[in-house]
Amino acid sequence: MNNARRIDLIFEDDDIIIRSMWESDIDYFTNEFIKLGWGNRKDTLLLYFREQCSFERDVLVAEYKRVPAGYITLIPNAKRGPFFDMNIPEIMDFNVLPPYRRCGIGNRLMDCIESVAKSKCKHVTLGVGLYSDYGTAQRMYVKRGYIPDGSGVWHGNKNLVPYENCVNDDDLNLFFIKQLAE
DSSP, X not given: OOOOOSOOEEEEOSSEEEEEOOHHHHHHHHHHHHHXXXXXXXXXXXXXXXXXXXXSOXXXXXXXXXXXXXXXXXXXXXXXXXXXXXXXXXXXXEEEOGGGTTSSHHHHHHHHHHHHHHTXXXXXXXXXXXXXXXXXXXXXXXXXXXXXXXXEEEETTEEOOTTOOOOOSTTEEEEEEEEOOO
């Protein structure tokens, strides 16, 4: 596969580098996720890399002191939820490995992906899970100016009606939108 990409290095300071995903990141993150008990994500990461190469998805990787520490992805047109097919970019699959949290990596990844989104549209959207593991992300999104879209809770690609039973898993989401600064 070709590592050539329209976004290469987009941010660098003494500790953090934000760059496009490299093919070698697939095995690195897969192994780290397995060690953490998060399961094997190799097929998903390979798909992201292929979509990056074909300009269907932007994938940014953060390195902390030259070690891959997290990633975030952006699709140009939401494929699910209340913004489906409205030509609004959607941030998807945002991960910072636990040893690298609270180092500014998450906010730096968000700064960079929002900059990419701004080149496509004046808004960006995302869905966030509702159980406690997502608490830090929920708070960060609100602090960054994301607001709930008002459509309520979604499971998968279905808007749940009041009193409908659901499972509180990774597919249970509340969608947010942010207007990007002019």
